[in-house]
Amino acid sequence: MQTPADILGAQGILAELIDDYSVRPQQVEMAEAIGAAIDAGETLICEAGTGTGKTFAYLVPALQSGHKVIISTGTKHLQDQLFSRDLPLVRKAVGRALKVALLKGRANYLCRHRLQLTELDGRRLDRQARSYLADIRAWSQRTDSGDLAELTHIPEDSAVRTACVSTTDNCLNQECDFYDDCFVFRARRRAVDADLAVVNHHLFLADMVLKEAGYGELLPSVEVAIFDEAHQLPELASQFFSETLSSRQLLELVADSRAAYFEEAADLPDFPALLDGLDKAVRDLRLALPREDSRLAWAGVKERTEVAATLTALVTKLTEVRKVLSDFAGRGKSLDNCCKRAGAALALLGRFAARAAPAPSSAEDTSSPDALAAEEQRALLPESEALPAEGAQAGYIHWLEVRGRHFYLHQTPLDVADIFRARMEGLKCVNVFTSATLSVAQRFDYFSARLGLEQAPARGWQSPFDFADQSLLYLPRGLPEPRSQNFTARLVATAIPLLRLTEGRAFFLFTSHRALREAAELIGAALAYPILVQGEAPRTELLETFRTTPHAVLLGASSFWEGVDVRGQALSCVIIDKLPFASPGDPVMSARLTRMQEQGRNPFLEYQVPEAVLTLKQGIGRLIRDRNDYGILMVGDPRLTTKPYGRTFLNSLPKMGHTRELADVEVFLRGHGGRLDGNA
Numbered sequence: 002m003q004t005p006a007d008i009l010g011a012q013g014i015l016a017e018l019i020d021d022y023s024v025r026p027q028q029v030e031m032a033e034a035i036g037a038a039i040d041a042g043e044t045l046i047c048e049a050g051t052g053t054g055k056t057f058a059y060l061v062p063a064l065q066s067g068h069k070v071i072i073s074t075g076t077k078h079l080q081d082q083l084f085s086r087d088l089p090l091v092r093k094a095v096g097r098a099l100k101v102a103l104l105k106g107r108a109n110y111l112c113r114h115r116l117q118l119t120e121l122d123g124r125r126l127d128r129q130a131r132s133y134l135a136d137i138r139a140w141s142q143r144t145d146s147g148d149l150a151e152l153t154h155i156p157e158d159s160a161v162r163t164a165c166v167s168t169t170d171n172c173l174n175q176e177c178d179f180y181d182d183c184f185v186f187r188a189r190r191r192a193v194d195a196d197l198a199v200v201n202h203h204l205f206l207a208d209m210v211l212k213e214a215g216y217g218e219l220l221p222s223v224e225v226a227i228f229d230e231a232h233q234l235p236e237l238a239s240q241f242f243s244e245t246l247s248s249r250q251l252l253e254l255v256a257d258s259r260a261a262y263f264e265e266a267a268d269l270p271d272f273p274a275l276l277d278g279l280d281k282a283v284r285d286l287r288l289a290l291p292r293e294d295s296r297l298a299w300a301g302v303k304e305r306t307e308v309a310a311t312l313t314a315l316v317t318k319l320t321e322v323r324k325v326l327s328d329f330a331g332r333g334k335s336l337d338n339c340c341k342r343a344g345a346a347l348a349l350l351g352r353f354a355a356r357a358a359p360a361p362s363s364a365e366d367t368s369s370p371d372a373l374a375a376e377e378q379r380a381l382l383p384e385s386e387a388l389p390a391e392g393a394q395a396g397y398i399h400w401l402e403v404r405g406r407h408f409y410l411h412q413t414p415l416d417v418a419d420i421f422r423a424r425m426e427g428l429k430c431v432n433v434f435t436s437a438t439l440s441v442a443q444r445f446d447y448f449s450a451r452l453g454l455e456q457a458p459a460r461g462w463q464s465p466f467d468f469a470d471q472s473l474l475y476l477p478r479g480l481p482e483p484r485s486q487n488f489t490a491r492l493v494a495t496a497i498p499l500l501r502l503t504e505g506r507a508f509f510l511f512t513s514h515r516a517l518r519e520a521a522e523l524i525g526a527a528l529a530y531p532i533l534v535q536g537e538a539p540r541t542e543l544l545e546t547f548r549t550t551p552h553a554v555l556l557g558a559s560s561f562w563e564g565v566d567v568r569g570q571a572l573s574c575v576i577i578d579k580l581p582f583a584s585p586g587d588p589v590m591s592a593r594l595t596r597m598q599e600q601g602r603n604p605f606l607e608y609q610v611p612e613a614v615l616t617l618k619q620g621i622g623r624l625i626r627d628r629n630d631y632g633i634l635m636v637g638d639p640r641l642t643t644k645p646y647g648r649t650f651l652n653s654l655p656k657m658g659h660t661r662e663l664a665d666v667e668v669f670l671r672g673h674g675g676r677l678d679g680n681a
Contacts, residue, residue: 003095005032008061014094015057023628027462028054034460035433036062039225044425044432044457046231046449048439050464050655051622055435056083059227060091063197064099068224068431070197073205075230076564077105083229084199102195104188106204111137111147112167113179118260119164130161137165147184169211170250170342171257176334198223202233206241209424224430231434232615235451238421239589243413246349248406251283251319254346258322258339265333272325279322282315287408290401298588299353299399299410316354319347353399353410400588413589415596422453432457438618442652447611466625468655473669475499475635476642478661483579483638489516492637493523496576499635502667505530505552506632507574508565510620512581514558520578521556530554535561547571563619566626573632575624580638580650581616582609610646614653621654631673633666 008014009029016022031049038045039062049055063070074080084103092099119126120134133155144151149162167185177183192198205226228234255276262272289307291297302308326340396416402409414420425432434457439448445459477495481488500507509524511517514536521534531553533543540560547555548571555561562581585591597604617636624632634657641647651659660666 005029005036005061008094018094025054025465027465028058031058031462032061035059039066039431042431046434046445046457046459048461049437051437052464052466053462056087057091063227064092064095064097070225071223072199072227074201075233077201080199080201099196102192102198104192104198104200107185108166109148110184111141111149111165114177115167116165122260126160130159133161173334173338202237206237210241226430227433230436232436232438238417239413242417242420243411244349245409245411246346247409248283248287254342255280261335261339265336266329275322279318282318286311286315290408291403295403296587297401299401302401312354316350323347398589398592415593418451418453437622438615441611441614442649464655466628468657471625471631472657473633474657474659475633475666476661480637480639489519492578493520497527498663500528502670503574505554506571507554507576508623509554509556509576510562511558512579516578517556517558565623568626576635577620578637580613580640582613610649614650617650
């Protein structure tokens, strides 16, 4: 049998298939370690630095194993890239005739039943969206996959896409008239028959939730599960093991109940009026909640008079609708489905209606912009500050999210470790967790503890890139503490000379949108280079513009800290404004910190610092993406050198030179051929 070295080594098969193939000893060692874990039936945690080639490192032993394998990636983009580019190449190198499948979430596939309902009652759609219905109907007769990505002329954010797909709430499963020809279940069957299926974390975790709820398995049973970008799992698991009720769900229930009424119970003359009342109650509650997008502990929000009143009205209206649905559910499948959904919504809504807590002692309105700004600044508090939480009861936090026109009521577990460990043990398969950012100061304790994997062995491989030669860490002198009112202005003033040295070609990453907006005005006034700002265009469009525009400077917040790959000198400088501490004003974060304090632990050092370290490592990972790349990393937060915990951050970074002087930066650049375009 071939060894990983036979595939990945200097004389290996991939060297024959790939031009300018680069042998990486770390990649071979990682593949051997994963192969050994699969053979031994053991869990393995492995961190692979940027450039290791971890995708090939896990694909080779996975395909060689002869086992049924699921590979779960962080995003649909990575999922498509793995399936379309990397997997065919490695499968050819391994030389095994394996069946593979790509499985996406149900929201990517047309639902024939939902299309039919939308055609019957398309009043929710605007004129443009309704014009696409005929295209979808014609396409539905010829498509094999039902993947809406095939309809490239229909915008991804078009309401007609949402209207024509199913959810776990409204899917009729085997009761559906179109079940035998369902695109979702057809895709699942292909995955069941495959030797290797490529999914994403959202889909994998959704399967865990569905199994727990007794609805059956979304994914096939497998013998090996490999999680790429595993650093995302703790937070995603927290989301998926939560229960959520949103205004969107309730409004969809109203619309579906109305459609079911016309189809199966048109002799109930008073029912439409009840639905109108429920629709109004949902919208009234949204109007009573904060206008600005925010995340707030529910206990304080619920006590406001207008919220309590509209919440009571919503419970009343939903109860009335559910009673009618219950009385007449036997008339048809759609009515029965709506009745079940109304009951589940009412049960969860009842938990929020019953939650009472003393109003905040401060007169401060926690929904106001000033209060939100204060919460953001609290992220900068030293570890000695007490951080109270609201709403944490019996291991759960109840909290409100306001986003645009909709609200979301969440019941989230404070700790997912026990839940996740139990679900993974139930899979009875080998589990491999890999990412470039799993360790903090070369220790895996933080990641392991969050997922209940304390007993799992962990290994790490340094990047094959020469960070000491290819990069330089610049920690400028004289910047104020991040809580200072003039911090962003001082930061920009310090960064301008650096950006002139690098002639743009930079990512400027921020921990808040407010700082980003302030910096955008200042940088735009000081530099003649093209300035690209997050929010002014879609993320993919901004990245493509950055890659093709000489000397561009891109200003971004959280979504640009990871999953962005710009090779070559188009990106030769990464500037990070602050250490990326999450705000303890966030209700879930606040509750977790308080629970740790109650346990006699240090939440700052055990939770906030490790979390910020992993986020910082992701941001820094944007800089060096190739063995020929080089550039400057600037971090504007003086706490890296003034606080004891700064050493934890520095010890977690790749081995690179440090400097406090801009003159050293210029020497570094000249040592790599002058200015970055070589014309100085």
